[in-house]
Amino acid sequence: MSKESANRFLSLVAHDENLREKFQNVATPDEFIKTAEAAGYDFTTDELQTVVAELSEGIKVRRKTGVWQWLRTVNWR
Numbered sequence: 001m002s003k004e005s006a007n008r009f010l011s012l013v014a015h016d017e018n019l020r021e022k023f024q025n026v027a028t029p030d031e032f033i034k035t036a037e038a039a040g041y042d043f044t045t046d047e048l049q050t051v052v053a054e055l056s057e058g059i060k061v062r063r064k065t066g067v068w069q070w071l072r073t074v075n076w077r
Helices: 003-013 017-021 029-038 045-056 067-072
Strands: none
Touching: 003 017, 003 045, 029 045
16 A cells, blocks of 8 residues: 555546546445555555645645546545
8 A cells, every 4th residue: 555556546547537437436435445456556545635635735726627526526534
């Protein structure tokens, strides 16, 4: 499990619609992690949230497209 794997995942999923489609019906953190593991990634929800927070630091405007909106559709709590 690693933040490096989460970083790699976010870099690829931002540009790979086929990879995002694998997560289309994911609704919970457990489902998200299981789907990520099946795709070859190894990170925890805490590691993913840490990386997302680091990459989002200082961002004030949220786009209605892209990976960030997609990640917000998962009920992380």
